[in-house]
Each structure stands twice: as C-alpha cells, then as structure tokens.
Amino acid sequence: MWxxxxxxxxxxxxxxxxxxxxDADAVAEVGNMSCGDALKLYLKLDEAGKIxxxxxxxxxxxxxxxxxxxLTELVKGMTLEEASxxxxxxxxxxxxxxxxxxxxxxVMGMEALQAAIADYRKKKGLPGxxxxxxxxxxxxxxxxxxxxxxxxxRNVARxxxxxxxxxxxxxxxxxxxxGHCLDKIQEILDDLNRETAGEGDRPKDEFSALxxxxxxxxxxxxxxxxxxxRLEHDGGSIELIDLDGSTVKVRLKGxxxxxxxxxxxxxxxxxxxxxEYLSPDLTVExx
Amino acid sequence: MIRKAVxxxxxxxxxxxxxxxxxxxxxxxxxxxxxxxxxxxxxQLAACVEEARAKMAALLxxxxxxxxxxxxCGTESDSSALLSAASTCPKRRKIVTTxxxxxxxxxxxxxxxxxGYRVTEIPVDGKGRLDMDFVRTAIDDDTLIVxxxxxxxxxxxxxxxxxxxxxxxxxxxxxxxxxxxxVGKVPFRLSSMPGIDxxxxxxxxxxxPKGVGALYIRRGVRFHxxxxxxHQESGRRAGTxxxxxxxxxxxxxxxxxxxxxxxxxRVRALRDKLExxxxxxxxxxxxxxxxxxxxxxxxxxxFEYIEGESILMLLDLDxxxxxSGSACTTGSLEPSHVLRxxxxxxxxxxxxxxxxxxxxxxxxxxxxxxxxxxxxxxxxRAISPYWSRRNK
Numbered sequence: 055m056w057x058x059x060x061x062x063x064x065x066x067x068x069x070x071x072x073x074x075x076x077d078a079d080a081v082a083e084v085g086n087m088s089c090g091d092a093l094k095l096y097l098k099l100d101e102a103g104k105i106x107x108x109x110x111x112x113x114x115x116x117x118x119x120x121x122x123x124x125l126t127e128l129v130k131g132m133t134l135e136e137a138s139x140x141x142x143x144x145x146x147x148x149x150x151x152x153x154x155x156x157x158x159x160x161v162m163g164m165e166a167l168q169a170a171i172a173d174y175r176k177k178k179g180l181p182g183x184x185x186x187x188x189x190x191x192x193x194x195x196x197x198x199x200x201x202x203x204x205x206x207x208r209n210v211a212r213x214x215x216x217x218x219x220x221x222x223x224x225x226x227x228x229x230x231x232x233g234h235c236l237d238k239i240q241e242i243l244d245d246l247n248r249e250t251a252g253e254g255d256r257p258k259d260e261f262s263a264l265x266x267x268x269x270x271x272x273x274x275x276x277x278x279x280x281x282x283x284r285l286e287h288d289g290g291s292i293e294l295i296d297l298d299g300s301t302v303k304v305r306l307k308g309x310x311x312x313x314x315x316x317x318x319x320x321x322x323x324x325x326x327x328x329x330e331y332l333s334p335d336l337t338v339e340x341x
Numbered sequence: 342m343i344r345k346a347v348x349x350x351x352x353x354x355x356x357x358x359x360x361x362x363x364x365x366x367x368x369x370x371x372x373x374x375x376x377x378x379x380x381x382x383x384x385q386l387a388a389c390v391e392e393a394r395a396k397m398a399a400l401l402x403x404x405x406x407x408x409x410x411x412x413x414c415g416t417e418s419d420s421s422a423l424l425s426a427a428s429t430c431p432k433r434r435k436i437v438t439t440x441x442x443x444x445x446x447x448x449x450x451x452x453x454x455x456x457g458y459r460v461t462e463i464p465v466d467g468k469g470r471l472d473m474d475f476v477r478t479a480i481d482d483d484t485l486i487v488x489x490x491x492x493x494x495x496x497x498x499x500x501x502x503x504x505x506x507x508x509x510x511x512x513x514x515x516x517x518x519x520x521x522x523x524v525g526k527v528p529f530r531l532s533s534m535p536g537i538d539x540x541x542x543x544x545x546x547x548x549x550p551k552g553v554g555a556l557y558i559r560r561g562v563r564f565h566x567x568x569x570x571x572h573q574e575s576g577r578r579a580g581t582x583x584x585x586x587x588x589x590x591x592x593x594x595x596x597x598x599x600x601x602x603x604x605x606x607r608v609r610a611l612r613d614k615l616e617x618x619x620x621x622x623x624x625x626x627x628x629x630x631x632x633x634x635x636x637x638x639x640x641x642x643x644f645e646y647i648e649g650e651s652i653l654m655l656l657d658l659d660x661x662x663x664x665s666g667s668a669c670t671t672g673s674l675e676p677s678h679v680l681r682x683x684x685x686x687x688x689x690x691x692x693x694x695x696x697x698x699x700x701x702x703x704x705x706x707x708x709x710x711x712x713x714x715x716x717x718x719x720x721x722r723a724i725s726p727y728w729s730r731r732n733k
Contacts, residue, residue: 072724087727088687090648090676094726111726115650119724231675
C-alpha cells in the first residue's frame, strides 16, 4: 500500500484540467503503454505568450495522474520561458511529497512539459525549441528496457541531487527491469559527481596541510559521495570512526559487515577512493 | 482502526477461521510446554502436534501422517524440497520448472543456477497453459527434480501435476509441486498419485495463521533437512514446534476438507457471477488464464487502457480489496512475470486485477463490487489517452 498524502489523493480523485484540446498550440506525449505510464499534454497560448489553457490525459497509477494534474495547475498563466524552467521538484512541491519509488511520475510531467514547449517552438520555427528537442534525442540510450538516455539521467540527477543508480531507477525507471544498465548508470553518476564536486582536479598534496578536523570532514565527504552509495547499492554501508595519523578507521555495516570480501572492499574501494581524491598516503583499517 | 473490508484478496492471505482461532487459544495460554520435554505436560502437546499432522495428512489424502513435515511457511517448504533434492541426488545437475512459478521457487532455482545447476523454465501459452511437448524434451536423465506448481496464484490456472509427475518419474527425476494455492480448493488423493514426491503448502492461505506451513514428503523419498539443529520433526526440521499455529493449521485442514464441496459450488458461483457480470457490463475487458482448468476461487481480469494501481486505489476507497498484476502496485517497474510469460499485451497486463474468493465472501459483496466497478472504469478511462484514441 502506498501512503499517498491528502494532496496527492485530491489530485488523483479530482484531477484538474483533464481532457483533449482540439485547437492546442502545442501537444506532446511522453511515456508509452509498455512502460506502464504515459502523459499527453496540450497547451494553449494567449497573445501575450502566456499559457492560457492546458489539458492532460494520463495512463498510469495514482501518482502519475496526480503529478499530471499538479503540473497543469502549476503552468497555467506562465510564459513559455517560465514554464521551461519548471522541474519535477516543482511538481513534487505542489503535491507535498511523493514516495521515492514514484518520483518518476513527477519526472514524466517535467518531460511532457519540455516536449510540449519544444513542439510549440518547432511549430513556430523558433530557436530554443530545437535545442530542447535535440537535447533529449542526442543522448545515448542507456536503459534499453525503458528507453532512457544518458542526457535524461544527467538532467534528473542534477535537478534532484541524485547519487545512486537505485535513485535514478526511482526517478526515471532506468535500470528497473532487467537491471543490466545499473553499473553504467552508476558510472554516469560518478562522472557527474566528480564534475560538480570538482574534486578530481584538486591537488592531492594539499590534504596533508589540513588540520585533523578538516581532514576528517574531507574524508567524510568522500565517503558520503563516492563510497557509501556504492556499498548501499549492494545492501551495505560504511561509517567513519576515526583518523589516526594517516590511518582511516571505518566500520562496515549491513551486508558488508559479514561479507567475506570485506578486506578487499576496504582496500580496492575505500582506500582506493581516499587515495584518489585526498592523498596517496592514507591507509584504511576496520575499527 | 482497521476498517472492515470486502475482501477479494484470498490468494494473498485469508482470514483466520474463528474455529481455528478457538483451537489455538489454549496453546497461547495454559498449554505452553515444549512438546519435546520428557514430562507429561510436554507429552500432551506433542500429542496435539501429532493430531494436527494426522488432520493435514487426511486433507492431502496422504498414506500416513509421518509424510507431513511442519515448516514456517510455504516458501520454506519450497526451499527445503529443492535443496534436499540437490543434496540427496548430487549427480544430477538439471532442474525443470516453469516461467509462471511463485518467486519462492523461481528465486531458489535461479540461485541454484548460480551454483552450477542447469535450469529450464517451461514456457506457457496465451492462456497460461504449459507447452507439454517442451516439457517432454526438457525432462532428461540428468534432471534432478521437476518442480511445477499445482495452481497458479495469479491466474488460478491448475496444472496437470499427475501427468507431469509421471513424466519426471519415467527418467528417475523427483517431482515437487507448490500446492500453496490449490490446498482447500481442489481434492487431494496423494496416496493414489505416486509420482508426487514432495508438495508444499502454507497455513495462511487456508484460514490458518501466517507463519506456519508444511511439506509433504512421500514415504521412501530421501530427505536432507534445510533447517539444522535439534531433533524435532524426526530430525527433518529443527526448531521448537510452533505448537499453536500447527494446531491451528490442523483445525484449518479439517475445515478445508469439509469445505471443498462449498469451494467448488457456492464460492465458484460467486466468482463466476462477478466474472460474467464484468464481461457483460464493462467494455474492453478480458479474462487472463485458462477457464477450463482453473481454481474455483480466482479470476484475473484485465481492464484495458487503464492501469491497475489506479483501479485498486479507487476500489480501496469503497473498502474493496483486490490485487493487481500491475507494475506500480509493488514498486517494481515491470508488470507481473506471470502475465508477461503468457504474452498478455501491455494494453491489458497493466490493468489486470485479481479477485480471489473464500468461503467468507457473500453474494452481497459481489453485488456491491459490481455496483462500483463500471463507475471506476469510466472515471479512469476518461483520463486515459489510449481510451480516447481507441474511440476515434
């Protein structure tokens, strides 16, 4: 049983702006029947270029219907410029909250809106539309089951600050069927995190000059961003216990705690990451 | 406060029968001794466990009560059967099962595959029927065990286990069946079905409590225990007996044996009434499964162009409980493996709803549900882009 809040239930039971629109200025449809949800969005613009009317039709679960309904309320009255900045987080904000596993419903709303804006700009021969349209098509398909591209994954990860492949599955469905692409997704995220954190180009010898507290904070940061998500992906976790000189003491948790390969994990993953990001002198021990 | 529900989800679990509860209560109170103890107090409880064993043997038509092993659930029974086969016949390296088994079987055999066993999953046709020619070629003299469910939990399809078990025996393979959904709904006469070596069942599907199950092991079939430890259950399943639940399951077995007639007449009629009325009153619906060979209590109906979770949510607002093969209801992203194995088109698989009945259901409940269903489908179809496209 999903615990949908009252707002989600209200939008599901009394969806706003349902239906077709014969004279729409822009139409877009995302998702498809085989994926289990689909959203068709119609936009009408007034002379000032504001969205004067909006309609939707959705095939999907309660949260897909609620997300679509919330989206229509959100964008009515916006200019296309404003609407193009709407993200799935705005949809979730209107609904109060959605279960993590249902975040992909809000992402579907965002994608339908972006596609409708692109459709409008394309019809009017405007620039910008092409870019948006192209951005989605340029990417490489990463998840074959649900047809999700690396561009979509990066987008959603950036907007929602996602760190793990499991989160990407919740937000885009990618990796949610056969699971073959999960490692690929994690690589994309790791690259992205490295870019955004800018840690890749930080000089390594700078670390030894830090105070112990700063060192611990930096180690904690690498554990949080680079190490723990990988372990959690396999059902484990890790905790930083202490720093003694250049020896980092950690405790492995979850399945890692009893894993026969724990020593290997410490050396090949934990120590390797700390060496890569912070200092080649660091060694890791189990506390 | 839990609301009283119109409960059509009896393949998920059933209500504990009041008679079962009453039979159990003394064992949660003054009869607390350990059945393995030497004192008479314990000995009395051991006798109660044996009485329950005899009742379960009677329900299954087993030759003798000692063929029944009490476990914690159907899943444990399944794992015990498969792992015992693997450890007692180490030379054979192939396992044959079906694509529509319960995860209790599928995930166990897939794990065995990771340990070097070859696994063949028999495909099914559009009605969920096994491809018997495929079975014939799949079972060979390297086959350790054939495990095929008696009845499917999602569609209610009943499989020809007697014929299948004979095919397994003809090459010297063991035959196991997961009969969790069949018990109490179809008559059993295992004493005259010599091909069935092992059979799993679960208490909570037949009005006993959750947390108790059984494994039938035909006399003479070698067995290696799954749970190791003390000498309980003649050394075949360690762990202090769950006496209250075992007694409850014994009582449930007695009631089930007496109730098989009702399952196949009154309960069947309720199921048929619901199914027939849905087919007549709601457009674009289809029944998934094999109506010719089906449990009397189950119907799996696809409401095309809409999605199952939405249907269940709206049913739930009217306090009607059913379940769905839809992806969204479980948090998994793919629709039911059973419906996919049957090749049910996506238009229908996402909107598949299972109604499963028990003897506690009434005609009023069926009528109430029938009064609600058309409105629910209209509401959701009015939102669906596929429905409006279909009608153009």
